[in-house]
Amino acid sequence: MSDASISPKTQQFSVLDDGMNFNTRKWVKPEDLNPNGTLFGGALLRWVDEEAAIYAMLQMGNYRAVTKMMSEINFVASAQQGDMIEMGLKATHFGRTSLTMRAEVRNMVTRNIILSIDKIVFVSLGEDGKPKPHGYTEITYERDRLPTR
Numbered sequence: 001m002s003d004a005s006i007s008p009k010t011q012q013f014s015v016l017d018d019g020m021n022f023n024t025r026k027w028v029k030p031e032d033l034n035p036n037g038t039l040f041g042g043a044l045l046r047w048v049d050e051e052a053a054i055y056a057m058l059q060m061g062n063y064r065a066v067t068k069m070m071s072e073i074n075f076v077a078s079a080q081q082g083d084m085i086e087m088g089l090k091a092t093h094f095g096r097t098s099l100t101m102r103a104e105v106r107n108m109v110t111r112n113i114i115l116s117i118d119k120i121v122f123v124s125l126g127e128d129g130k131p132k133p134h135g136y137t138e139i140t141y142e143r144d145r146l147p148t149r
């Protein structure tokens with residue numbers, strides 16, 4: 001995707017862009033770098049997995065959500081120390097016990113997409129650790145599904 005196709009809205013806080021929810025920003029720090037001096041892919045994946053787990057919990061209304069599958073991970077471009085990145089997620093399929101989502105990470109400084117994952121699948125589990133139906137079929141943009149303590 002070219003720079004021109006990225007909406008200027010991506011530089012605003014918490015925007016909904018094409019239904020994709022960009023909530024979390026990270027600052028690339030020295031401890032996040034690989035020996036080449038660019039953002040370490042493992043750090044990026046850890047951030048995405050955590051963000052996706054929280055998104056899955058909010059959508060499926062269950063704190064017990066586990067990563068089942070990630071499709072091809074495309075490290076499209078790199079980021080450097082001092083860059084700010086933002087992570088976007090969008091649910092693409094609600095199954096019976098699972099939720100499939102798409103992920104995109106953008107460099108807010110260069111405005112390039114740096115990572116895309118077409119499919120991340122989370123499964124809602126019961127207390128027995130087995131898949132548990134979540135009962136939802138559509139995206140919520142609220143925090144209305146999670147039980148509170």
Ligand SMILES: CCCCCCCCCCCCCCCC(=O)SCCNC(=O)CCNC(=O)[C@H](O)C(C)(C)COP(=O)(O)OP(=O)(O)OC[C@H]1O[C@@H](n2cnc3c(N)ncnc32)[C@H](O)[C@@H]1OP(=O)(O)O
Nearest residue numbers: 053063064065066067068069095096097098121123131149
């Ligand atoms: C108030 C406070 C409370 C606090 C409360 C404490 C709890 C706080 C927990 C925090 C949790 C954090 C979690 C963080 C994120 C991890 O770090 S997760 C760690 C890494 N992931 C794992 O360890 C998962 C390991 N895998 C498993 O345990 C088993 O594979 C699973 C997930 C139980 C699923 O078992 P299974 O036999 O595959 O189940 P199965 O019924 O065949 O399939 C289930 C669903 O997955 C789908 N599926 C299965 N395989 C695939 C595949 N290859 N591709 C796509 N979909 C698939 C199926 O289609 C099905 O979907 P639905 O059609 O029902 O929608």
